Amino acid sequence: MDISQVTHHPPSLPPTPLVRIRNLHFRRGERVIFAGVDLDIQRGRITAIMGPSGTGKTTLLQLISGQLRPTAGTLLVDGQPIHGLSRQALYALRTRIGMLFQSGALLTDLTVFENVAFPIREHGRLPESVLRKLVLMKLEAVGLRGAADLMPNALSGGMARRVALARAIALDPMMILYDEPFTGQDPISLGVLVSLIRQLNDASGLTSIVVSHDVNEVFSIADDVYLLAEGRVISHGTPAQLTADPSPWVQQFVAGLPDGPVHFHYPAPPLAADFLGK
Amino acid sequence: MINRFIHLGHAGLSTIASLGRASLLLFAIIAGGLTLFIRPRLLIAQLFNIGVLSLLIVAVSGLFVGMVLGLQGFTILSQFGAAQSLGVMVAASLVRELGPVVTALLVAGRAGSALTAEIGLMKSTEQLAALELMAVDPIQRILTPRFFAGVLAMPLLAALFSAVGIMGGYLVGVGLLGVDDGAFWSQMQDKIDFYDDIINGVIKSIVFGWVVTWIALFNGYDAIPTAAGVSRATTRGVVTAALAVLGLDFILTALMFG
Numbered sequence: 043m044d045i046s047q048v049t050h051h052p053p054s055l056p057p058t059p060l061v062r063i064r065n066l067h068f069r070r071g072e073r074v075i076f077a078g079v080d081l082d083i084q085r086g087r088i089t090a091i092m093g094p095s096g097t098g099k100t101t102l103l104q105l106i107s108g109q110l111r112p113t114a115g116t117l118l119v120d121g122q123p124i125h126g127l128s129r130q131a132l133y134a135l136r137t138r139i140g141m142l143f144q145s146g147a148l149l150t151d152l153t154v155f156e157n158v159a160f161p162i163r164e165h166g167r168l169p170e171s172v173l174r175k176l177v178l179m180k181l182e183a184v185g186l187r188g189a190a191d192l193m194p195n196a197l198s199g200g201m202a203r204r205v206a207l208a209r210a211i212a213l214d215p216m217m218i219l220y221d222e223p224f225t226g227q228d229p230i231s232l233g234v235l236v237s238l239i240r241q242l243n244d245a246s247g248l249t250s251i252v253v254s255h256d257v258n259e260v261f262s263i264a265d266d267v268y269l270l271a272e273g274r275v276i277s278h279g280t281p282a283q284l285t286a287d288p289s290p291w292v293q294q295f296v297a298g299l300p301d302g303p304v305h306f307h308y309p310a311p312p313l314a315a316d317f318l319g320k
Numbered sequence: 321m322i323n324r325f326i327h328l329g330h331a332g333l334s335t336i337a338s339l340g341r342a343s344l345l346l347f348a349i350i351a352g353g354l355t356l357f358i359r360p361r362l363l364i365a366q367l368f369n370i371g372v373l374s375l376l377i378v379a380v381s382g383l384f385v386g387m388v389l390g391l392q393g394f395t396i397l398s399q400f401g402a403a404q405s406l407g408v409m410v411a412a413s414l415v416r417e418l419g420p421v422v423t424a425l426l427v428a429g430r431a432g433s434a435l436t437a438e439i440g441l442m443k444s445t446e447q448l449a450a451l452e453l454m455a456v457d458p459i460q461r462i463l464t465p466r467f468f469a470g471v472l473a474m475p476l477l478a479a480l481f482s483a484v485g486i487m488g489g490y491l492v493g494v495g496l497l498g499v500d501d502g503a504f505w506s507q508m509q510d511k512i513d514f515y516d517d518i519i520n521g522v523i524k525s526i527v528f529g530w531v532v533t534w535i536a537l538f539n540g541y542d543a544i545p546t547a548a549g550v551s552r553a554t555t556r557g558v559v560t561a562a563l564a565v566l567g568l569d570f571i572l573t574a575l576m577f578g
């Protein structure tokens with residue numbers, strides 16, 4: 043990693059992207075997940091990262107949030123090299139990033155209200171009455187003020203995800219990472235989520251990264267789309283540009299064709315070799 | 321043949337790697353200890369979970385163990401005409417050995433397994449990752465209070481076990497079998513030494529509290545984050561803790577009383 047070159051980069055000049063990834067390599071054991079990814083997340087926009095299951099979309103979010111360390115390459119978040127930061131600086135940066143986990147990841151022994159209050163209590167010292175108003179406001183934003191006193195196990199999957207979203211915006215972050223926000227949602231929650239993501243982004247000047255493989259939903263809200271496959275960015279542009287991209291890779295994904303240049307199978311030796319036991 | 325050696329080598333390496341990870345985790349847990357002064361409530365909640373909720377099982381087990389000691393002790397001692405020393409025998413067995421050891425085994429089964437499952441589930445449901453992303457250190461926040469609660473609760477529970485056990489021995493020995501009341505207590509007072517017996521027993525139970533809680537937390541934290549992984553980690557945690565307690569008891573006994 044050539045972090046030394048970038049540590050003196052002036053932080054947060056307006057036109058610089060909020061997240062800047064260059065030549066990212068990442069491996070899990072022997073398996074190469076990323077082999078040279080370049081990617082920019084522009085401020086104030088919704089950027090979608092798409093790709094088939096198992097391409098490493100979740101892994102990319104874990105890299106951006108500093109949970110994993112790249113094998114090589116640079117990764118700047120708001121001008122700071124996230125993997126060269128001290129623990130304290132990393133935590134300071136993370137208070138400005140919200141993440142919506144695939145499962146919601148609510149703390150199961152706290153009520154909905156306490157879950158949303160949790161990051162605020164941890165990082166600020168607000169009088170209880172102010173805190174209460176703030177939390178109820180966040181819950182109101184996701185339409186769940188009435189569920190404040192429920193325990194997480196009493197929530198449906200869609201509600202849990204919205205509570206998790208309220209928690210993710212509790213500290214008014216500069217950026218929210220959404221991991222597969224649309225999977226497993228009924229059509230109504232889906233519509234609610236899609237418009238919530240758009241509203242939150244535009245109302246509070248957030249930057250959003252949406253990781254997903256649901257082409258329709260993503261194309262309806264994203265400003266910018268990156269398509270990943272086999273460890274690389276195979277296409278990048280607005281939804282309209284992607285739809286018009288003649289490349290068979292992109293067409294396969296956008297049109298949802300079962301086979302094409304992107305293989306449906308996890309890498310494996312030829313079937314005959316496995317069957318014959320050698 | 322060669323394969324067996326390779327297998328053995330892999331098993332050895334992975335054991336050493338686990339020990340390394342467990343040690344690193346322990347350092348991180350202890351390094352987070354300062355937070356408990358800032359937020360004593362976290363510790364108190366876990367003292368309740370690990371300590372108070374184990375009171376009943378520890379007290380009942382202590383009573384039965386003490387009663388059995390009274391019966392067995394009386395049978396043996398009366399063969400030598402030494403039934404008056406029953407109090408000493410019961411108290412020494414409990415304070416030196418059975419109190420710390422049986423309490424540790426009970427806590428490993430009752431509280432340790434719960435800790436492993438809880439941490440493992442928090443990991444598999446991404447709650448630990450969520451904390452990390454909210455800039456809250458999950459080790460400091462979740463593991464540290466549980467660890468110190470275990471270390472603090474164990475000697476108290478062991479003391480309770482021994483005290484109730486002595487009452488059980490008294491009930492059977494004096495109440496049922498007719499050992500002299502005065503001799504039971506006075507010989508016990510005379511022969512049980514504060515440093516040799518009681519302090520050594522307390523040291524044992526502090527060590528056991530440390531080891532049982534550490535093993536339980538590590539297995540949860542290191543669990544493969546799936547249902548099967550967590551269930552395996554829970555079993556492994558209890559088995560490892562039980563073996564560690566018994567093995568360490570032998571070593572400590574040899575050092576203290578050998």
Ligand SMILES: Nc1ncnc2c1ncn2[C@@H]1O[C@H](COP(=O)(O)OP(=O)(O)O)[C@@H](O)[C@H]1O
Nearest residue numbers: 070071075093094095096097098099100101102
């Ligand atoms: N903890 C892990 N250990 C080893 N391999 C993993 C782990 N998590 C994910 N993988 C592998 O990394 C690849 C990318 O995973 P992931 O980022 O979850 O994909 P996506 O979110 O795009 O579906 C997958 O092939 C998966 O098998």
Ligand SMILES: [Mg+2]
Nearest residue numbers: 099100101222
């Ligand atoms: Mg994923």
